[in-house]
Amino acid sequence: MRLWVLKRRLAGFLVLLGMFIIIGGSLAYIFWPRPSCVDGVQNGDEKGVDCGGSCSKQCLGEIPVSPKRLWQRFFQVRPGVYDVGAMIENVNLFVGTKVFRYTVKLYSEENVLLAERQGITFLLPNQKALIFEPNMVPGPRAPARVDFSFEEPITWTRMDAGDAQKIEVISRRFESDPHPIVRVKLRNKSTSRESELEISLVLESKDGNAFAVARTTLEDFVAGSEREAVFSWPTSQFQEPASMQVLYRRVVR
Numbered sequence: 001m002r003l004w005v006l007k008r009r010l011a012g013f014l015v016l017l018g019m020f021i022i023i024g025g026s027l028a029y030i031f032w033p034r035p036s037c038v039d040g041v042q043n044g045d046e047k048g049v050d051c052g053g054s055c056s057k058q059c060l061g062e063i064p065v066s067p068k069r070l071w072q073r074f075f076q077v078r079p080g081v082y083d084v085g086a087m088i089e090n091v092n093l094f095v096g097t098k099v100f101r102y103t104v105k106l107y108s109e110e111n112v113l114l115a116e117r118q119g120i121t122f123l124l125p126n127q128k129a130l131i132f133e134p135n136m137v138p139g140p141r142a143p144a145r146v147d148f149s150f151e152e153p154i155t156w157t158r159m160d161a162g163d164a165q166k167i168e169v170i171s172r173r174f175e176s177d178p179h180p181i182v183r184v185k186l187r188n189k190s191t192s193r194e195s196e197l198e199i200s201l202v203l204e205s206k207d208g209n210a211f212a213v214a215r216t217t218l219e220d221f222v223a224g225s226e227r228e229a230v231f232s233w234p235t236s237q238f239q240e241p242a243s244m245q246v247l248y249r250r251v252v253r
Helices: 002-031 162-166
Strands: 068-078 081-090 095-107 113-123 127-136 145-150 167-175 181-188 194-204 210-221 226-232 243-250
Touching: 068 127, 068 145, 068 210, 081 095, 081 113, 081 145, 081 210, 095 127, 113 127, 127 194, 127 210, 127 243, 167 243, 181 194, 181 210, 181 243, 194 226, 210 226
Parallel strands: none
Antiparallel strands: 068 081, 081 127, 095 113, 095 145, 167 181, 181 226, 194 210, 194 243
């Protein structure tokens, strides 16, 4: 009789224990914090604290990834002459390159190569850059597409973008007469002089597509001062832009 009572009590205890385990496990699953890229802890598939793996943030010392090609287009500036623009992004947080070699090619509708140009620029960490090749002449045939490629492997080095991010765009003004001109006023909010800044401009239509690009440089941009960057095109057939995207970066040589 005593053995039967012990068995019944043991069975009851096991049932209660199983219920507690199920309920506790369910609550822990519901309320236990999920691994994330902003929790200050290395968890999930992260390679470091909130970096690497599925996190967008790159860990210091990780193998650099190739630049992203966001778009590439050509733009007729006058009969038979075209500007080419390509927007790329260096998603690496800590490294850039002083030598980024690229090639731009214009093709006809029949896939015939019409014009080719090679160039060299630089890439700063965690920044977009406009590749700009002006006044390409494909000959008597009109181009139908543009191909942009870059040379790999890239020699990456640890770099600092510096105070170029402290440049403020104060105003953008579009003028159409006698030919398209855009005046961009900028302020250097940093505490140091910028010896040379590259300023790029992308004009966009209402659908968000670029229809013109240009680039200039500003030298000896004193801290706390304001400067005007002027962009112009030799055509009278421009629509007024719905938006004007301004990019700037410190020139690295």
